[in-house]
């Protein structure tokens with residue numbers, strides 16, 4: 001077994017030089033095969049307010065140059081546990097949403113056909129629907145922990161079914177989600193009406209509001225989430241607007257009163273031990289960002305997602321994994 005090929009060595013190539021891949025890991029075509037693939041989805045044709053998330057993947061990669069190979073918070077060197085590679089961006093149709101969704105689903109299916117895991121960087125939240133289609137094809141209906149200021153279970157906008165505010169209603173309708181194990185985290189801000197919450201509850205979602213996070217604390221919230229989704233394949237979807245605009249100004253639909261990046265990262269780390277099969281970080285819209293605040297937060301979130309999945313794969317491979325091939 002050849003050991004995984006890691007990131008570029010920063011002691012010989014400075015961080016502001018070298019490849020523009022996520023965390024300076026190798027490209028997928030350089031290694032042939034990866035256990036975890038990082039994939040960009042530069043799509044924002046589903047947004048309802050500020051556009052620009054199509055430039056999220058490149059800015060998150062740029063902000064990820066400073067990530068280092070060992071993650072002390074999770075006690076893992078993710079790029080050593082498993083081959084992690086960057087597959088670049090999916091060439092999505094910016095004018096035809098249905099076509100874009102099909103392209104994303106096909107790409108996700110192809111990249112997970114042999115049991116690999118996918119961490120995607122968006123892109124607006126519309127992209128999570130085809131990613132869930134792909135995940136459900138492989139695992140059956142998945143549990144979902146959804147970090148977001150918004151519910152994203154609305155029905156239509158201007159008659160359109162596929163938007164960044166509707167992916168989780170569509171996913172429930174399509175049977176992609178395990179409706180016993182769904183939760184939003186970080187929800188806040190005004191709604192259209194009380195019916196939004198009634199519909200959401202009917203689909204099976206629990207809600208941990210942003211206020212619940214600061215009242216109850218991150219450990220309590222992580223424990224609540226673990227109890228809700230334990231023992232099932234879990235998908236993590238992270239809309240960067242779950243963070244307060246102070247921590248993520250560069251996003252499409254900002255809402256006051258959100259989580260800090262520290263709270264989000266700590267809740268994520270508290271999910272270690274679950275069977276995490278995939279995840280996404282979406283809604284980074286760099287044109288509204290300042291000093292890379294949002295893309296730095298998103299890069300760290302994606303790094304922790306990769307770390308969590310590396311730990312999941314390490315556990316699945318068993319205690320004698322040193323002698324087994326971990327693709």
Ligand code: MN
Pocket residue numbers: 148149150239241242253283
């Ligand atoms: Mn949102």
Ligand code: MN
Pocket residue numbers: 125148150152164239283
């Ligand atoms: Mn969202």
